[in-house]
Amino acid sequence: MLKIIDVCKRVEGHGDVKILLQNDDISLVNFQFDIYRGFENFLIGKKLLDIPKIVSRICGLCYASQAIASCKAIEHIYDIEISEQTILLRRLLMSGELIKSHSMNFFFQTLPDLLAIFDFSQKTLTPYELIHYDPQLASNLYELIKIGNEINILFGGRSVHLISLIPGGIIYSPSRKNISLARKKFQNALNNLEWIIEKFIELFSNHIPPKEYHFPHFIFVGLSNYEKYDRYSGNLTIKQNNKNLIEFEKNNYSTYFGKEKDLHGIDFYFENKKNVIVGPLSRYNIIENYGIDEIINYLDYFNKSWKNNILFANFIRLLEMYIEAYHGIQILDDPSLNIREQFSPLNSVKNLDGIGIIEAPRGTLIHHYHLNGSNSIDRIKLFIATEFNIPLINEMITRYAKELFEITGDINLVKKDVQRIIRAFDPCISCATH
Amino acid sequence: MKPRVTIISLTSCSGCISTLISLDIFPQFLERTRIIFFQFILDAKNIEDTDIAIVEGCVSEETQITLLRDVRKHAKKVYALGTCASCGGILSLSSSKVADPISNYIETNGIIPGCPPPSKLFGNSLIRLVENKDIILSQKNMCGNCSLKRDMKINSHINIYKIIPNPEEITLDEENSECFLKNGILCLGPITRDGCEYKCIKMGLPCEGCMGPVSKDFTSNLINYLSLINLSQELKEYAGIFYRYSKPKFRR
Amino acid sequence: MDIYSILSHPFRRKILLLLEKEGYILYTDLMEKLGLETTGQLNFHLKKISSLIGKNRKSYFLTEDGKRVLKILNINKRILSGENIDEYLDSKGSEISRIGVIICTCNTEISNIINIISIENYLNKLKKVVSVKVFENLCQQKNFNKITQWVKDNFLNKIVIAACSPRTHQHLFERIFDNIIDRANIEIANIREQCCWVHQFETNQIDPSLSLEKAKLLIEAAIERLNLQKKIKVKRVEIEKSCAILGGGIAGITLALNLARSGIKVFLIEKSPTLGGKVARWHRIHNMGDCSICFISELISELVNEKNIKIFTNTEIENVSGEVGNFTLNLNKKPRYIDEKKCTGCKQCIEICSIEKPNQYEFGLTNRKIIYFPFIHSYPYSPLIDEEDLNNCLNCRICERACVNKAIDLTQKVEKLEIKVGSKVIAIGSDFYQDLEDYHYNPQKNIITSAEFERILSYDGITEGKLLKLSDKRLINSISIIQEVGPSEYLTNYSEILAQKYIEDIKIRNPDCEINIFYDLSKLKDKNEILLRSTNPRFLYANKITIETNKDKNYVVADNIEFPSDLIVLNLKFIPNKDLTDFRKYMDFTLDDNGFMSEETLASGIYGVGTIFGPLDYNSTISSTNKCALKIISLLSKDYLIAEFSGIKIDDDKCGLCGLCFKICPYNAITLESEKISIDKFKCKGCGTCASVCPTSAIDLNIDTSEKIFATIEVFSKFKAQPKIIAFCCASCGYAAADDAGLKKISYNPNIFIVRVPCTGRIDTNFIIKSFEIGFDGVMIIGCRQNACRYIDGIEKVGNKIKLLKNILLPKYRDRIVLKHMNAVEGNMFAEISNKFYKKLLEEVKFEA
Structure with missing residues (x-):
């Protein structure tokens, strides 16, 4: 038995790919992390109002989501209604975060992969090379990162670990100036995104994506508000093989999955649990109709072979940014x-x-706090998007690695290609190692 | 000749990295340097000789110490990025995990503090690094330039009974808001390095001390500070405040 | 040869540098290289350095001496390259460290315990040490010349003396180097009291190698500290030839006369409206035929006619600032509502006033009007209205109209005064013990205090000197006097004299009166002393004394024997003046165990006389007053003093104006001036409490810098044996207690290392945390007794820090911080605590291993 461990590159955080070789055959490939920080342990006994600030520090990319989920959990404990203004501002912050996170992922992590997969470039481009390869695309993408960032600064106080997110409401009322500035930013984002989406279509829609990125029958998990796109207040929905749509209250989540034995992994209480996926693709499949005409047009450019492919997540991410910017202006x-x-x-x-x-x-993020009799926290469960995806990622990379190794016998190629699949999922290791 | 830059992440949330990437000057930084190791955006595997090494995250594992020493050997200058690398960071709250600043293991040439580092300070520091200059940090604490202090320049009315204010207790009116200490809310401004542009205070929240201390260590400063005050029950019970962003080394 | 003055000019430094670089240089070349145009200038400089250079065929070169100077001075390029070193040369202290170490063998006291040669070798290897010298008896005069020669030969500017405790010979050693080395640059490593005398291996089975190692580290730490010593500023204070005396009692009055007659301007400040204090109300003073009021009024009239004396009655102190030679006192003169200049003392106003209240100057035995004379011979001789009484009075203003001279002015306000003096004397006296419930104290029922009895005996008192009962004004036929009524911890030295005086006075008035004097032994701690002291057959010693009343008749029950008494007199003890604690805010002294002023701790320029030191009789008070007068005269006869400011310094670049120092300073010495923190150097006593809380280290002490303390801890952490204990001791008590253990040769373990801090309030939490971080297993903090801190409440401040620190530490570490209170003579307690702590930690360390 030979164990090969390779550090996973161009992902958020520190993760390894572990390949187990048995009798010259790959027996198992795992995407794993060594470090667990134990937020679920040390948050026990902390003051409730302090928790959003601390959990925000779980991740430097999903900071707003973490803090908002935490705020929602605490508001659930106190059973209070928050103001409409707060909800709108939180949605804005989530939009900013999503635009920043998706554009960063696309620019630095998946775009170089896509260009290599579809033979536009011989090697994986570094950001520096990418800027010189297509300056317009790079600058448009970089503009998006900055727009996401600015939105967070305008309404959250700083770029990461937003200040204004506290349980009970948002402490900061946006000024007229900030609102008009933000509108300009979102408008810019829309223009940029139109250009980028068209560029994406121009570059890739005529190609057939490699079949190793095809996915099996999935169980999609995500939030939807009566099948509409709603990342803040939707209900949990499970959809399998394009049917069996189950929508349920958040309190009932433990019927379907939970965290019992191990705090570092999710237990699913239904069959085919290795096929659970959360994230943009999942949202796309659950919702189908985003309610924006342009999106439907864009989606028409891609045939079925794309839509059953994990690489399609990249395009969905671009569309989601478009939707968020669109909704942002509405808000x-x-x-x-x-x-x-x-x-x-x-x-x-x-x-x-x-x-x-x-x-x-x-993807779906769940914060579950439990108080003891004296109103201090004694149990915490955090369900992180990447944790949902891990079984599926491992399943896909093992299957693909086996095939590839059988054909080529090149372990370095396996290492490299496996990482591409992992990156297509856009895992957030900081979150997963909370 | 462009300076070679290595950026290393240890145990962290990557927030410093995402702040770095979203900085206005990041494209300029890419142009003016040759990045040879940066796992977030590059495929490079090995630590090589480098002019500037920027380390983000705290040291929590044995393997990271080896990595750090390796970096130090290859780098002309090593800088700690963010509160985790310079003070220990949020993981200090954990009683079972180690969260050491990198300076516990290797010599550093400077720090860029903050959680995340304030963009102005961060940007200026990066430019200075590229130009082969040292980072300039404020040597003062926050109070001197704090807008809430106004005329009562010296604070002799420190009177604290709350660590975390209930949102409704905070004055939202920017014009009339007063020093938190005067209102009985714990603000860590006095023991925190200036330079964050008063983001929390401008939003109506007291300072949490994410910029780290100017001198001494966070815990000592906090104890010295709180020893001046007749503490209320809430403060006595809440030990977590003492290691919000760093903890003394000997607690292990 | 004064090497510094030779090197003070940049040209001369350049010449030496050039010669060192090139070997030989011609005169003309030298001129060209220096850029000089006239030969005169060059000749002048060459002449100045003639002892270091030689001339060979028109070329100059460095002589052996010159080379040696360049080499041994090891002056770095920074200085020789022309950077201005004048700054270093002018101030005492210097940034260039040339440290010499003197080891004193103390006859054989030190050399018997530790191997001096081994220490010498160790020190010689240290880079920072230039030279090491062993002397047999440093404190003996004969070695002084040798020492100064050695210092000059080696160009030393800093000296470490490894010898006895700085508390023993510090001043002597400083005097040896008076003209060559500044005081701040002399550091004493206390290897006798802290090492040799407490770690004697023969008797106590202490590993001798550990004692030796400890001695090495003690010296090395002193070297490190000295190496970090920066220059300090020196200040010259002109002496104000005047003195303020606070308190116009007998002590204050006598002292004022003494001083005024020797030409010193005196400000006599009295809180009450009249001079005279307690003695003025006495019937007479023992052994003096004169009645005391006659005697006092004579003194007062002398006082009033003395042109050097200025009297302020009814005046309180608001604030004191400044330092020896130049104090500023802010006074509040309370309104008297009567213009003393206009008043003739006709008493018209008093007669017409209709409201009465008990007269506190007659101890409440008689009543007085709202407008009143305290007593008949009070000075100034004019009536007054108490400030607080004015609000209670009818406000009828009859008195105003009654005054023929229009002397009454009810609109008077508090008058603020400022005076400048060279020294000040506290003579506020003491209070009487007041908690008399046990004795059924009630003047109306003939149980009275000694003070009230004086008023009965006085011819101007309530009974006009007749021995009458207060209840029914009938003649008194039996008197019981109970002695030493008050706190049991101490005895008065006047009780017997007073009792004897009473016996004499009673006999004059009623020869048949039965007099019994009682001592209640159950209420006295030093019973034996009382029994030894007295031989008077009239005195009765009882193990228990109670007072019982039966049908208007009082009995003293002494060991079950009843003594019927027409009058019971409680002979009261003095207790500390209640104002004493207030005075500590602006005057520097501490209180002793009984709460009286402790004389040794008075800061320079401040003196005390009278009963503030404890319950003294009249004669002792007067003699202490005379001694004090001599001290003050000798101080004020100088024209100026040279003072070093050993307090704090503030770095404005680091100060963020948070105000923590402002809140913690016990003397309110920190103020805000034009948006900058500034120190009132006169108020600052250098306790360093502010530096301990400054979050940016903007404040540091001039001498006991944090840097030095860290360096000391770091050196001590090199000690090889486990467990290691660091003891932070305050200079006035903790350190002295450790010395006391040394002087008594009480052994404790060498694993304990003592760091001296000015006050325990100086201890930063960071010191403790750092100590643990660098490998100490235990931290001891030894400070003053509670409520007796040299710097008011430093010990409580460190107590707060430790309480918080313990709150957050793991249980294991909680017991590893020990905070103890001691005073300077409790060496045995220091040793005991150290040994106990050591044993505990030893077991824990073993267990962990």
């Missing part, structure tokens, strides 16, 4: 954004369990 025009309401007091604990669910850029 900025909403008059409720300017109506400040009194904070609901966070004094009396109503529920001992608090569950907060949202769709982070990489």
Whole structure:
């Protein structure tokens, strides 16, 4: 038995690919992380109001999602309604975060892969080379990163670990100036995205994606609001093989999955659990119709061979950025954004369990806090998007690695290609190693 | 000749990296340097000789110490990026995990503090590094330039009874808001390095100390600070505040 | 040869440098290279350095001496390359460290325990040490010349003396180097009290190699500290030839006269409206025929006529600032509501006033009007209205109209005064013990205090000197006097004299009166002393004394024997003046165990006389006053003093104006001036409490810098044996207690290392954390007794820090911090605590291993 460990490159955080070789055959390929930071342990006993700030530090890419899920869980504990303004601002912050996260992933991680897979370039391009390869594309993408960043700074106070996200509401009311500035930013984003999406279509839509990136029959998990796209307040939905749509209340999540034995992995309580996927693709499959005409047009450029392929997630990510920018402008025009309401007091604990669910850029994120009799936290469960995807990632990379190794026998090629699949999922290792 | 740059991530949230990438000057940074190791965006595998090494994240595993020493050997200058690398960071709250600043193991040439580092300071520091200059940090704490302090330049009315204010207790009116300490809310401004552009305070929240201390260590400073005050029950019970971003080494 | 003055000019440094570089240089070349145009200038400089250079066929070169100077001075390029070193040369202290070490064998006290040669070898290997010298008895005069020669020969500017405790001979050693080395640059490694005398291996089975190692580290730490010593500023203070005396009692008055007659301007400041203090109300003073008021009023009239004396009655101190030679006192003169200049003392106003209240100057035995004379011979001789009484009075203003001279002015306000003096004397006296419930104290029922009895005996008192009962004004036929009424911890030295005086006075008035004097032994700690002291047959010693009342008749029950008494007199003890604690805010002294002022701790320029030191009789008070007068005269006879400011310094570049120092300073010495923190150098006593909380290290002490303390800890951490204990001791008590253990040769373990801090309030949490980080197993903090801190409350401040620190530490570490209070003579306690702590840690360390 030979164990080969390769550090996974161009992913967020520090992860390894472990390849087990048995009798010159690959027996298992695992995407794994050595470091677990133990947030679920050390958050026990901390002050409730302090938790969003701490969990934000789980991840430097999904900071807003983590903090908002945490806020939602705490608001669930206190059983309070938050103001419309707060919800709108949180949605804006989530849009900013998603645009930043997706564009960063596309620029630095998947675009170089795509160019290599479809033979536009001989080698994987470095960012520096990419800028020189297509300056317009690079600058448009970079503009997007900055727009996402600016939105967070405008409404959250800083680029990462947003200040304004606190349980009970948002402490900061946006000024007129900031709103008009943000509108300009989103408009810019839309223009950029149109260009980038068209470029993507121009580059890739005529190609057939390699079959190793095809995926089996999936179980999609995600949030939807009566089958509409809603990352903040939708219900949990499970969809299998394009049917069996189950929509359920957040309190009932434990019927379908949970975290019992091990805090570093999710247990699923249904069959084919290796096929669970969350994230953009999952959202796409659950929702199907985003309610924006342009999106339907764009989707028409790709045939079925694309839509059953994990590489299609890259295109969905571009579309999601477009949707978020589109929605962002709608929110900025909403008059409720300017109506400040009194904070609901966070004094009396109503529920001992608090569950907060949202769709982070990489998929469903669940925070579940449990209080003991004396109102201090004694159990915490965090369900992170990447954790949902890990069984599937491992399944896909093992299958593909076996095939590839049988054909080529080149372990270095296996290492390289396996990582491409992993990157197509856009795993967030910081989150997963919470 | 462009300076060669290595960027290493240890145990962290990658927030510093994402801030780095979204900096206005990042494309310029790419142009003016030759990045030879940066796992987030590059495929490179090995640590090679480098002019500037920037380390992000705290040291929590044995293997990271080896990596750090290797980096130090190959690098002319090593800088700690973010509060994790310079003070220990959020993981200090954990009682079972180690969260050491890199300076516990290797000599560093400077730090860029903050969680995340404030973009102005971060950008300026990067430019200075590229130009082969040292990073300039403020040697003062936050109070001197704090907008809430106004005329009562010296704070003799420190009177704290709350660590984490309930949102409704915070004055939202920017014009009339007063120093948190005067209102009985713990603000770590006095023991925190200036340079974050007062982001939390501008948003109406007290300082949490993410920029780290100017001198001494975070815990000592906090104890010295709180020893001046008649503590309320809430503060006495809440030990977590003492290691929000760093913890003394000997606790292990 | 003064090497510094030779090198002070950049040309001369350049010449030496050039010669060292090129070997031989012609005169003309030299001129060209220096850019000089006239030969005169060059000749002048060459002449100055003539002892270091030689001339050979028109070429100059460095002589052996010159080479040696360049070599041994090892002056770095920074200085020789022309950078201005004047700055270093002018100030005492220097950034260039040339450290010499003197080891004193102390006859054989030190050399018997540790191997001096081994230490010498060790020190010689240290880079920072230039030369090591062993002397047999450093404190003996005969070696002084040798030492100064050695210092000059080696161009030393800093000296470490490894000898006895700085508390023993520091001043002597400083005097040896008076003209060559500044005080700040002399550091004493206390290897006698802290090592040799407490780690004697023969008797206590202490590993001798550990003692030796400890001695080495103690010296090395002193070297490190000295190496970090920066220059300090020196200040010259002109002496104000005047003195403020606080308190116008007998002590204050006597002292004022003494000083004024020797030409010193005196400000006599009294809180109450009249001079005279307690003695003025006495009937007479023992052994003096004169009645005391006659005697006092004579003194007062002398006082009033002395042109050098200025009297402020009814005046309180608001603030004191400054330092020896130049104090500033801010005074509040309370309104008297009567213009003393206009008042003739006709008493018209008093007669007409209709409200009465008990007269506190008659101890409440008689009543007085709102407008009143404290007593008949009070000075100034004019009536007054108490400030607080004015609000209670009818406000009828009859008195105003009654005054013929229009002397009454009810609109008077507090008058603020400022005076400058060279020294100040505290003579506020003491208070009487007041907790008399056990004795059924009640003047109306004939149980009275000694003070009230004086008023009965006085001819101007309530009974006009007759021995009458206060209840029914009938003659007193039996008197019981209970002695030493008050705290049991101490005895008065006047109780017997007073009792004897009472016996004499009673006999004059009623020869048949039965007098019994009682001592209650159950209420006295030093019973034996009382029994030994007294021989008077009239004195009765009882193990228990109670007072009982039966049908208006009082009995003293002494060991079950009843003594019927017409009058019971409680002879009260003095207790510390309640104002003493307030005074500590602006004057530097501490209180002793009984709460009286401790004389040794008075800061320079501040003196105390009278009963503030404890319960003294009249004669002792007067003699202490005379001694004090001599001290003050000798201080004020100088024209100026040279003072080093050993307090704190503030780095404005680091100060963020958070105000923590402002809040913690016990003396309010930190103020804000034009948006900058500034120190009132007169108020600052250098305790360093502010530096301990400064989050940016903007504040540091001038001498006991944090840097030095860290360097010391670091050196000590090299000690090889486990467990290692660091003991932070405050200079006034903890360190002295450790010395005391040394002087008594009480052994404790060598694993304990003592770091001296000015005050325990100086201890930063960081010191403790750092100590643990670099490998110490235990931290001891030894400070003053509670409520007796030299710097008011430093010990409590460090207590708060430790409480918080323990709160967050793992249980294992919680017991590894020990905070103890001691005073300077409790060496045995220091040793005991150290040994106990050591044993505990030893077991824990073994267990962990």
